[in-house]
Amino acid sequence: MSRKVLWIAAASVLVGAIVLGLKTLAWWVTGSVALLSDALESIINVAASAAALFAITVSARPADDNHQFGHHKAEYLSAVLEGVLVVVAAVTIMREAYYGFLDPHLPDQPFTGMLINGAATVINAIWCLVLLRVGKSMRSPALVADGKHVLTDVVTSVGVLIGFVLVPVTGWPVLDPLIAGLVALNVLWTGWSLMKESVGGLMDAAPPPDVVARIRELVSLHAAGAIEAHDLRTRHAGRITFVEFHLVVPGDMTVAAAHDICDRIENAFERDMDDAIITIHVEPEGEAKHRGVVVV
Structure with missing residues (x-):
């Protein structure tokens, strides 16, 4: 096990916590349902990063009497868990979007919220590239899965920022939950794809x-x-x-x-x-x- 993979996995938990803090602050300032959904997705992102760190640590253990072929598949278990968490995040976002449709309102201080959420999005985008690059080069399913999960978070944030631009311009508060709902569908698809790929590894799928x-x-x-x-x-x-x-x-x-x-x-x-x-x-x-x- 490369120490680099382990350090990247540990850093992912820290980065996720920082991004979660920024998004929570953005929601608190604006009261936007889309930003609340974005923050909820980030909570699951932190939990998934912690699961990936645990799985990578377990997979590094040498073979023993009970696991004579090693513990390498632990990373696939983490990837499946992340896929499940992504799906949970999508359902949670859809729920918040539904309530937003029932009671739409213009967000407070949209410019401030946009700046805070934008900073979190930039951090996430950079970290997503790091995770995917290192995960693929080190052939770590857990890091690749974590990178794809962070990517869904980036997509979510971009959708929210688009909504923040359109809502004040059009004066249509219903666009806020509408954007959240559309992003939730994309997150749901990503979670399903992630689980499907990881299950293939657990089922001893052949290499490419x-x-x-x-x-x-x-x-x-x-x-x-x-x-x-x-x-x-x-x-x-x-x-x-x-x-x-x-x-x-x-x-x-x-x-x-x-x-x-x-x-x-x-x-x-x-x-x-x-x-x-x-x-x-x-x-x-x-x-x-x-x-x-x-x-x-």
């Missing part, structure tokens, strides 16, 4: 096609002396990619020679994909299926 293609290429290039590799299976677990396949070798090859080929393949994966765990089953020539990876 380009990763699988690279795996096949590495086996082909570094298995000289073998005949073919077949029954290739791959799955993701957090930052770890598990790779399993059968390696067919000449029937008269010694165990030591076959072991050398396996070592060469494993070393190639370690150089190219240091977060991959390889399991190779060596078979004699008679087991060849001629529909797997052709060795160069």
Whole structure:
């Protein structure tokens, strides 16, 4: 586990708390239902960041007797939880928008509220980019999920700011809850997408096609002396990619020679994909299926 990932996750909780404070202040100054909804979404954002920090800490634990393949999937559990929290936030925002429709009113001090909320939005936007960049580079589902959650918060705030511009200009107070309702729909869609992606990881979904293609290429290039590799299976677990396949070798090859080929393949994966765990089953020539990876 990179200490960088852990520090970013911890900083995310702090940033979320600062943004929540600013948005709460903006709502208190204006009394806007859209700003209240924005602040409610940020409360869940802080809780989700804390869950991501916990999950990343757990996933860093080494394998033990009860979890012999490690704790990497803890990050997917965090991502699912964040998706659920995003959906809860969307429903909460819709509820506040509904009550705003029943009793619409122009917000107080819209310019001041706009400045405060705008500052929170800028902070969130910058932090969103950091989370997504680091999460993707370090292959951390929890950080990527946290980044997407923060992105929904940014979208929410942008929608609120648009409403703040339109409400005083048009004199239509109903636009305040209308903007909140539209943003809630976008937040709901993001939460659903996040949960769907994370559940795929929990269900041992295969890596993206380009990763699988690279795996096949590495086996082909570094298995000289073998005949073919077949029954290739791959799955993701957090930052770890598990790779399993059968390696067919000449029937008269010694165990030591076959072991050398396996070592060469494993070393190639370690150089190219240091977060991959390889399991190779060596078979004699008679087991060849001629529909797997052709060795160069």
